[in-house]
Amino acid sequence: MKKEIPKAYDAREVEDKVYKIWEDSGFFNPDNLPCAGEGKTPDKFVISMPPPNATGILHLGHASMLAYQDLMVRFNRLKQKQTLWLPGTDHASIATQTKVEKIIAEEGKTKYDLGREKFLERVHEYVEGSQDTIRNQVRKMGSSCDWSRERYTLDEGLSEVVKEVFEMMYKDGLIYRGDRIVNWCPRCESTLADDEVEHQETKGKFYFFRYSKDFPITIATTRPETKLGDVAVAVNPKDEKYKEFVGKIYKINLGNGEHEIKIIADRNVDMTFGTGALGVTPAHSMVDFQMAHENDLPVIKVIGEDGRMTAEAGEDYEGLTTVEAREKIAQYFRDNGLMEKEEEVDQNLSICYRCDATIEPLPSLQWFIDVNKKITKEGNKYFQDKSLKEVMLQVVREREVKIIPERFEKAYFSWVENLRDWCISRQLWFGHRVPVWYCEDCGEIILNKKDEEACPKCKSENIKQDSDTFDTWFSSGMWTFSTLMDKDFTKYNTFEEWMKSSPDLAKFHPTSVMETGYDILPLWVARMILMTTYVVGEIPFENVYLHGMLRDKEGRKMSKSLGNGIDPLEMIEKYGTDALRLSLIVGSAPGNDLKVYEEKIENYRNFVNKLWNISRYILMSVKEVGQIEKRPEAKTLADEWILGEIDILVASVGNNLENFRFSLAGEDIYDFAWSKLADWYLEIAKVEGDKDEILLYALERLLIVLHPFAPFVTEEIWKNFGFDNLIMIEKWPESSVSVKMNIDEYRTVRIVGCSEEDAAIRGDFELIKNMITSIRNIRAEYKIEPVKKLKAVIVSIDKKDLIESQAEIIKFLGRIEELEMVDKFEKSDDMAMAVLPGVEIFVSLEGLVDREKERQNLLKEKENLEKFVKNLEAKLENETFVAKAPAKIIEQEKTKLTDSKDRLGKVEEKIKSLL
RNA sequence: GGUCGCUUGGCUCAGUUGGUUAGAGCAUACGAUUCACAUUCGUAAGGUCGGUGGUUCGAGUCCACCAGCGACCACCA
Numbered sequence: 001m002k003k004e005i006p007k008a009y010d011a012r013e014v015e016d017k018v019y020k021i022w023e024d025s026g027f028f029n030p031d032n033l034p035c036a037g038e039g040k041t042p043d044k045f046v047i048s049m050p051p052p053n054a055t056g057i058l059h060l061g062h063a064s065m066l067a068y069q070d071l072m073v074r075f076n077r078l079k080q081k082q083t084l085w086l087p088g089t090d091h092a093s094i095a096t097q098t099k100v101e102k103i104i105a106e107e108g109k110t111k112y113d114l115g116r117e118k119f120l121e122r123v124h125e126y127v128e129g130s131q132d133t134i135r136n137q138v139r140k141m142g143s144s145c146d147w148s149r150e151r152y153t154l155d156e157g158l159s160e161v162v163k164e165v166f167e168m169m170y171k172d173g174l175i176y177r178g179d180r181i182v183n184w185c186p187r188c189e190s191t192l193a194d195d196e197v198e199h200q201e202t203k204g205k206f207y208f209f210r211y212s213k214d215f216p217i218t219i220a221t222t223r224p225e226t227k228l229g230d231v232a233v234a235v236n237p238k239d240e241k242y243k244e245f246v247g248k249i250y251k252i253n254l255g256n257g258e259h260e261i262k263i264i265a266d267r268n269v270d271m272t273f274g275t276g277a278l279g280v281t282p283a284h285s286m287v288d289f290q291m292a293h294e295n296d297l298p299v300i301k302v303i304g305e306d307g308r309m310t311a312e313a314g315e316d317y318e319g320l321t322t323v324e325a326r327e328k329i330a331q332y333f334r335d336n337g338l339m340e341k342e343e344e345v346d347q348n349l350s351i352c353y354r355c356d357a358t359i360e361p362l363p364s365l366q367w368f369i370d371v372n373k374k375i376t377k378e379g380n381k382y383f384q385d386k387s388l389k390e391v392m393l394q395v396v397r398e399r400e401v402k403i404i405p406e407r408f409e410k411a412y413f414s415w416v417e418n419l420r421d422w423c424i425s426r427q428l429w430f431g432h433r434v435p436v437w438y439c440e441d442c443g444e445i446i447l448n449k450k451d452e453e454a455c456p457k458c459k460s461e462n463i464k465q466d467s468d469t470f471d472t473w474f475s476s477g478m479w480t481f482s483t484l485m486d487k488d489f490t491k492y493n494t495f496e497e498w499m500k501s502s503p504d505l506a507k508f509h510p511t512s513v514m515e516t517g518y519d520i521l522p523l524w525v526a527r528m529i530l531m532t533t534y535v536v537g538e539i540p541f542e543n544v545y546l547h548g549m550l551r552d553k554e555g556r557k558m559s560k561s562l563g564n565g566i567d568p569l570e571m572i573e574k575y576g577t578d579a580l581r582l583s584l585i586v587g588s589a590p591g592n593d594l595k596v597y598e599e600k601i602e603n604y605r606n607f608v609n610k611l612w613n614i615s616r617y618i619l620m621s622v623k624e625v626g627q628i629e630k631r632p633e634a635k636t637l638a639d640e641w642i643l644g645e646i647d648i649l650v651a652s653v654g655n656n657l658e659n660f661r662f663s664l665a666g667e668d669i670y671d672f673a674w675s676k677l678a679d680w681y682l683e684i685a686k687v688e689g690d691k692d693e694i695l696l697y698a699l700e701r702l703l704i705v706l707h708p709f710a711p712f713v714t715e716e717i718w719k720n721f722g723f724d725n726l727i728m729i730e731k732w733p734e735s736s737v738s739v740k741m742n743i744d745e746y747r748t749v750r751i752v753g754c755s756e757e758d759a760a761i762r763g764d765f766e767l768i769k770n771m772i773t774s775i776r777n778i779r780a781e782y783k784i785e786p787v788k789k790l791k792a793v794i795v796s797i798d799k800k801d802l803i804e805s806q807a808e809i810i811k812f813l814g815r816i817e818e819l820e821m822v823d824k825f826e827k828s829d830d831m832a833m834a835v836l837p838g839v840e841i842f843v844s845l846e847g848l849v850d851r852e853k854e855r856q857n858l859l860k861e862k863e864n865l866e867k868f869v870k871n872l873e874a875k876l877e878n879e880t881f882v883a884k885a886p887a888k889i890i891e892q893e894k895t896k897l898t899d900s901k902d903r904l905g906k907v908e909e910k911i912k913s914l915l
Numbered sequence: 916g917g918u919c920g921c922u923u924g925g926c927u928c929a930g931u932u933g934g935u936u937a938g939a940g941c942a943u944a945c946g947a948u949u950c951a952c953a954u955u956c957g958u959a960a961g962g963u964c965g966g967u968g969g970u971u972c973g974a975g976u977c978c979a980c981c982a983g984c985g986a987c988c989a990c991c992a
Contacts, residue, residue, distance in 0.1 A: 234992090285992070613954090614952085620951070
């Protein structure tokens with residue numbers, strides 16, 4: 001068959017067209033797959049795409065996530081599983097709001113200038129724009145996700161789920177409203193969850209002072225301005241220095257009125273830190289708040305939500321920023337002789353993970369989820385007198401949810417064990433509004449108000465909705481199941497009915513794999529486990545595959561400020577999506593960071609082109625193109641060998657992908673295509689000829705196993721075959737029965753082949769390859785022009801038949817004109833020599849031989865062999881080795897020894913002859 | 916302070932329950948260009964697997980300690 005195929009693969013020309021064909025085929029939707037049947041799906045594979053934030057553009061991190069997920073999705077689709085990859089976007093309340101605030105700030109406006117409604121309009125407008133960008137970019141990566149099921153955390157259905165779940169948790173007593181110390185970001189004007197707070201090393205000052213001249217204890221603090229709100233001094237009960245003061249009450253006045261300071265004992269106080277005495281500021285420290293609560297002390301809030309001092313701080317301080325107030329009160333201590341000393345210290349400053357502003361701990365009335373309360377939930381197998389925390393630990397401990405790599409389990413456990421009640425309300429405008437109304441007249445709390453306008457208790461119409469919104473993780477924690485619930489929720493009377501009657505939820509939940517970065521294990525993964533086990537009574541996913549962070553060549557994090565980020569779209573434009581995908585997959589290990597740089601992508605572009613040319617050659621050289629279903633008959637040793645290699649490839653790639661070893665699978669394919677098929681088999685096929693069936697068989701299988709990695713080029717080549725079907729929904733090839741791929745046998749398979757017969761074939765073929773390489777080596781050594789044909793004499797007794805049968809190959813690939821086989825060969829001065837196990841090769845050089853050089857080469861080889869033989873002999877003479885090592889290993893070592901001794905003898909002989 | 920990870924040729928990394936003379940790719944050196952592919956082909960050089968001990972017949976692989984690097988968590992007022 002002669003077909004015009006371009007010499008080089010042009011990704012730009014191909015990719016968008018191919019994506020369109022896929023999308024139009026409808027096979028991204030599992031309902032349209034050939035395996036889709038009515039009712040139960042015996043074999044499904046489901047991934048919920050971690051929704052990219054609805055801000056801005058896709059970066060390389062997204063590209064890698066899409067590459068891994070599409071790899072799994074396409075592999076499982078080929079395995080004929082009913083495969084769903086559900087895409088979507090996250091409103092990411094705090095991130096998005098911050099972003100839009102920045103945009104309008106450039107216009108010289110604040111959100112207050114616009115007002116809540118107008119501001120939200122701007123946000124929605126912005127979100128729509130970036131969602132479009134994201135959708136296009138996700139397509140660019142070749143993602144085979146089901147766009148018909150796309151969801152958005154803020155769409156109607158998902159918002160309804162959020163409201164219903166809030167109500168459910170409230171009724172189960174898991175959600176309460178409480179006045180507690182929260183992490184407050186004065187810039188965002190909102191609370192943050194504990195894990196949304198980051199820490200930054202900074203230089204600070206440690207002030208040692210007394211409240212007044214007659215106060216008996218010196219206190220140390222880094223934040224003197226908070227001391228205006230002190231109500232006690234805590235010391236360790238074992239501390240002899242302070243024992244006499246415990247229980248006493250002193251009166252102090254720092255300028256904001258007279259306060260009582262009580263000396264209390266608390267075993268959490270570190271006697272060795274600072275002065276061993278701690279000024280208790282209940283309003284602005286979590287620990288202090290707890291102490292105050294236990295000792296029934298008042299809370300004085302001296303810092304407000306705007307990050308400035310309150311009226312309670314006294315008129316000297318009111319309105320000052322914390323930094324201004326800090327200096328002012330320090331000066332007051334100095335002026336009044338109360339300051340004992342000031343020291344420089346390193347301290348960890350708490351900052352907001354979105355805007356880097358300093359976090360102020362403040363007392364505030366917020367909504368919380370109680371993670372320690374034990375509940376029993378009817379029909380939920382997890383919640384039988386268990387707390388959220390307990391279930392979160394249980395499902396991972398019992399490996400219902402498997403974390404890959406396993407070591408991250410430990411991080412998960414330690415995070416869950418230290419989990420405190422989760423503050424879910426935020427004072428942001430953008431997000432799901434807390435579905436609670438308060439009656440201004442009687443104080444009644446109304447949940448999920450539907451139509452009634454009046455308070456059900458006092459009939460007052462003076463009711464107001466809570467102005468807060470939910471933590472973005474509260475809604476994204478429901479992502480795996482909320483996205484599978486029927487979009488039309490109005491049909492159902494209750495939430496339970498809605499859940500029970502959603503076909504996708506029944507069919508596709510729990511999902512198979514959650515693929516995400518290790519950085520959001522607590523932030524998101526843990527919360528999905530929490531929400532899903534509670535609401536659905538199922539785990540959200542069976543496996544969590546955690547990928548690493550992407551770094552540049554120097555190992556630095558990619559960031560805008562460093563300007564070292566690689567733009568995936570630019571790389572796609574330059575090298576093609578397949579090349580980018582391969583460079584992100586190969587070389588990556590779960591949980592390990594990956595360095596990405598342009599040369600690497602370029603290298604895989606070369607590979608993609610190599611594949612293109614392999615297929616170009618095969619398609620142009622075969623007489624007729626057809627799909628080869630059955631393993632063709634082997635006619636020659638090379639045929640046997642390549643067919644065996646295909647079996648091994650198919651089996652090992654399948655096994656590696658099933659076990660999340662993506663990189664190894666990719667390497668195996670790369671090696672097969674380039675070093676086995678192209679470099680050897682295609683060259684041999686040129687000599688042996690008549691291999692159409694095997695060539696097509698090999699190529700078809702190669703394309704299918706490579707398709708999950710490099711979907712575009714494989715589909716395009718498949719198209720060039722002229723087949724009607726898409727490779728995307730082909731069947732994953734069968735491997736020959738002799739290759740059993742369970743883990744125990746894996747090593748055996750890779751190293752010596754599967755059966756003895758197969759191993760012999762591999763061994764024979766290896767010998768022929770080595771002979772050719774040795775001849776080429778001699779040619780290169782003596783700088784003989786490749787066009788010049790040489791004569792060779794081969795001495796072999798055991799392998800005589802084998803070599804004779806492969807003579808044509810050796811002649812062609814070694815560029816040998818005349819190949820003579822003899823049983824014994826006397827030295828000849830103008831011949832260079834190579835010694836292989838059981839075979840001696842003499843290449844005629846017609847006077848070109850440099851006897852000294854030849855001798856040096858052989859001496860070097862002799863030295864190596866002697867060392868090797870010595871080691872082997874020592875090993876085999878070692879009685880304990882012979883007694884304890886497995887027979888197989890001993891046998892192996894013995895064979896090696898015989899072979900090497902044989903070679904050594906021949907090398908020595910030759911050296912003598914050169915003297 | 917706690918936890919985890921990394922350290923393999925010049926660079927980036929594989930190496931799956933311990934057993935091939937430790938493997939790739941890039942870079943390097945030498946040679947090749949009508950014949951699928953210079954986005955190519957051939958050949959070579961380059962590593963005592965961070966250090967020290969230990970377990971074992973056998974350690975890159977397991978254990979202990981040490982060193983360097985990195986990440987995460989927790990925070991001390």
